[in-house]
Amino acid sequence: METCPVCRNEEGGSCRTMRHDGSDQRTFRCDVCGTFSVDRRLLSSQLNPENLELTKIQRASLSHFIRSNQTPDNYPLLMSDWFRAFVSQAKLPNPAIQAQNIIRFVGNQLLNSGSKVRNLPTNFHAIVGSPSREFSVELVSELTKQGLITGRVSTSISGYDVLNVGLTLAGWECYETEQKGQFSGKYGFIAMKFGDPNLDPFVDNVLKPLIKDAISYDLVDLRNVARAGIIDNIMRAQIRDAAFVLVDLTHDNYGAYWEAGYAEGLGKPVIYLCEKKKFEEAKTHFDTNHCTTVCWTLEEDTASFGSEIIATIRRSLNLFPE
Ligand SMILES: [Zn+2]
Numbered sequence: 001m002e003t004c005p006v007c008r009n010e011e012g013g014s015c016r017t018m019r020h021d022g023s024d025q026r027t028f029r030c031d032v033c034g035t036f037s038v039d040r041r042l043l044s045s046q047l048n049p050e051n052l053e054l055t056k057i058q059r060a061s062l063s064h065f066i067r068s069n070q071t072p073d074n075y076p077l078l079m080s081d082w083f084r085a086f087v088s089q090a091k092l093p094n095p096a097i098q099a100q101n102i103i104r105f106v107g108n109q110l111l112n113s114g115s116k117v118r119n120l121p122t123n124f125h126a127i128v129g130s131p132s133r134e135f136s137v138e139l140v141s142e143l144t145k146q147g148l149i150t151g152r153v154s155t156s157i158s159g160y161d162v163l164n165v166g167l168t169l170a171g172w173e174c175y176e177t178e179q180k181g182q183f184s185g186k187y188g189f190i191a192m193k194f195g196d197p198n199l200d201p202f203v204d205n206v207l208k209p210l211i212k213d214a215i216s217y218d219l220v221d222l223r224n225v226a227r228a229g230i231i232d233n234i235m236r237a238q239i240r241d242a243a244f245v246l247v248d249l250t251h252d253n254y255g256a257y258w259e260a261g262y263a264e265g266l267g268k269p270v271i272y273l274c275e276k277k278k279f280e281e282a283k284t285h286f287d288t289n290h291c292t293t294v295c296w297t298l299e300e301d302t303a304s305f306g307s308e309i310i311a312t313i314r315r316s317l318n319l320f321p322e
Pocket residue numbers: 004005006007008009015030031032033034063
């Protein structure tokens with residue numbers, strides 16, 4: 001038996017190593033995090049079991065990330081560069097999203113097994129994205145008070161549990177709404193080409209702060225998960241739960257077009273962005289040029305772009321202008 005290098009099994013469960021002779025990575029199977037591989041360099045540096053620098057939130061969000069990226073025949077491989085980028089931006093889903101994850105988990109379990117969830121599994125907090133088991137159980141108890149979930153909360157010396165968990169009719173309605181992508185988190189998603197020397201700093205230094213200041217919404221992108229291999233599920237979930245989706249078409253990026261189509265299909269408000277010169281020169285190449293496109297440029301000051309994009313987002317979210 002080993003200690004999991006990610007969650008340290010501080011919230012329970014145990015961890016085993018699967019030996020790969022001659023390989024430069026090690027694969028772990030943790031009751032909480034699931035299965036994942038770590039390359040040796042990372043295991044001897046930041047993910048060294050002796051390293052005490054990772055915060056509880058960083059560990060919990062890594063655990064949630066790994067848990068959300070398990071398929072029957074695939075699991076994430078963590079490598080140094082990716083890891084550095086991930087922990088620097090590590091963040092757990094906010095409690096409203098965690099609550100939604102709880103309802104989805106319980107609903108799926110009920111539909112699969114036909115009976116109530118007898119006891120919450122050891123990895124429950126990693127599935128919903130809570131910092132600890134205690135926190136996730138408190139959220140479940142909150143959801144029972146709101147009449148969405150049924151179950152008996154029990155705290156004993158052995159830990160926090162909820163027994164015989166089910167959904168009420170109101171809970172099923174939330175489940176269905178979420179499945180249809182009608183629930184909107186308080187964040188926007190941006191689909192774009194990564195690694196561009198103009199677009200990257202524009203998004204980080206201009207666009208994200210602008211949106212945060214004006215309407216208090218975060219703008220998220222896939223940069224912190226893109227290297228781990230299995231990004232599809234995360235991307236779909238992020239688009240499904242986003243309040244709006246921005247799509248930058250400056251580079252004719254196929255991924256961005258696909259994500260735009262997915263979001264449009266779900267009925268999300270989609271707003272297109274394009275670098276001004278590119279838009280003026282290649283306008284007719286866009287199938288989307290009949291849609292709302294807001295142009296940006298690094299050559300002029302960003303005030304007029306700022307007021308246009310914020311007004312457009314407000315309109316699509318039915319927020320009153322200030
Ligand atoms: Zn673990």
